[in-house]
Amino acid sequence: MFLSVQFTILALQLANVLAVALNPYDSLAGLTRDEVDAFARTVKVVGGQPAPAPIADTSMKLVNDAAHPWMPLTADQQRGPCPGLNALASHGWLPRSGVATPGEIVTAVQNGFNMEYNRALLVTYAAFLVNGNLLTNLMSIGGISRLTGPAPPAPALASGLNTHGTFEGDASLSRSDAALGDNHSFNETLFQQIIDISNKVGGGRYNVSAAAEVRFQRFQQSVAENPGFFFSTPRFNTAFIETVFPIVFFIDGRSTDPGLDLDVMRDFFQNSRMPPDFHRRGTPSGGSDEELDFVMAAHDYVPGFNNGTVNSFTFDPNFMGTQTDTLCALYEKFVNTTMELYPSPQGDLRDAINTNLDNFFIPVSTRCTQIFPFP
Numbered sequence: 001m002f003l004s005v006q007f008t009i010l011a012l013q014l015a016n017v018l019a020v021a022l023n024p025y026d027s028l029a030g031l032t033r034d035e036v037d038a039f040a041r042t043v044k045v046v047g048g049q050p051a052p053a054p055i056a057d058t059s060m061k062l063v064n065d066a067a068h069p070w071m072p073l074t075a076d077q078q079r080g081p082c083p084g085l086n087a088l089a090s091h092g093w094l095p096r097s098g099v100a101t102p103g104e105i106v107t108a109v110q111n112g113f114n115m116e117y118n119r120a121l122l123v124t125y126a127a128f129l130v131n132g133n134l135l136t137n138l139m140s141i142g143g144i145s146r147l148t149g150p151a152p153p154a155p156a157l158a159s160g161l162n163t164h165g166t167f168e169g170d171a172s173l174s175r176s177d178a179a180l181g182d183n184h185s186f187n188e189t190l191f192q193q194i195i196d197i198s199n200k201v202g203g204g205r206y207n208v209s210a211a212a213e214v215r216f217q218r219f220q221q222s223v224a225e226n227p228g229f230f231f232s233t234p235r236f237n238t239a240f241i242e243t244v245f246p247i248v249f250f251i252d253g254r255s256t257d258p259g260l261d262l263d264v265m266r267d268f269f270q271n272s273r274m275p276p277d278f279h280r281r282g283t284p285s286g287g288s289d290e291e292l293d294f295v296m297a298a299h300d301y302v303p304g305f306n307n308g309t310v311n312s313f314t315f316d317p318n319f320m321g322t323q324t325d326t327l328c329a330l331y332e333k334f335v336n337t338t339m340e341l342y343p344s345p346q347g348d349l350r351d352a353i354n355t356n357l358d359n360f361f362i363p364v365s366t367r368c369t370q371i372f373p374f375p
């Protein structure tokens, strides 16, 4: 009895010490379940929230408006590998801090760019499950930030979109492979390649022909330079659609030009800035239209990876997982990664993961069978 009272006092003291000693961004790796719980009690646990409803008005409209002016970055604000989310944050469609809830991201990509609702759900909840903080319901669109609050214990990452390997991947258009340099900042050398190719095959604009050749060039470069180059699920899917996003979303909604002006493209990619008077497109799009088919068909691609040495690119026979439909394979991949990051979640964390897994399933529910890793 006495011993157990003593133990309780000790445990309380430990909880107090932890509450004081740990910074919100410190890893909780190696702590026991009780220690983690004691720490979690010192922060606000928001947990999973229902996905927001689609926006009602999907007409073309001015989005670089008086209420959403571009502002330069301050030292504590996060920007990362996604020019779309960066611009939304720098115009105040997302919190300018670059730290947002998944619901805020789903609504902002619709409001700012007219991204189609289901695509917004799919991309956002995929990223949030693997890079967000499921306890505080916040994600950094860039690097690790104290604003997202204390993370669940390792192997959970909760370290933002800059995190390599779960969502962010190799052979990006304007960012280096993580193994070769900075995977999230604008890279001038790579952007010059985009300019050169657009001048050669796009008539001085970034159009589908340019997108197809930039995609292929970046693929070939990673095969030749990155021994650990990974280009299978999910990267095999995201790498193609991202090449057409600038054409689909960064061209002014009033324009009939099928190509993107390169200065406008640079301002989005380098400065997170929309052009003056920018209008979003007039119809919702997921970005997976004829442009995507064109880019994928322009060269021969297979999902795969380098085997630890350059130029060893090998087909990945497991790229479909247990699925026969590519979208369901993508869904399964993110569920599996979530399970790897959260081997045995309990309590609030388990509830939050399940809510976000439900949200992630919404956009694929007509095609795929739901997976319940934590029933």
Ligand code: HEM
Pocket (backbone or CB within 6 Å): 081, 082, 083, 084, 085, 105, 109, 113, 115, 119, 120, 123, 124, 127, 161, 167, 168, 169, 170, 171, 172, 173, 174, 175, 238, 242, 243, 245, 246, 249, 250
């Ligand atoms: C819906 C939520 C979104 C999330 C969570 C997200 C996340 C990301 C991430 C993690 C990357 C880096 C992938 C890589 O290259 O390794 C990326 C790239 C990219 N994203 Fe987004 N994104 C979202 C929406 C958008 C939107 C609405 C646009 C356009 C308006 C956009 C445009 C792009 C482009 C063009 C790239 C490629 C950048 C490059 O390869 O240099 N994204 N996004």
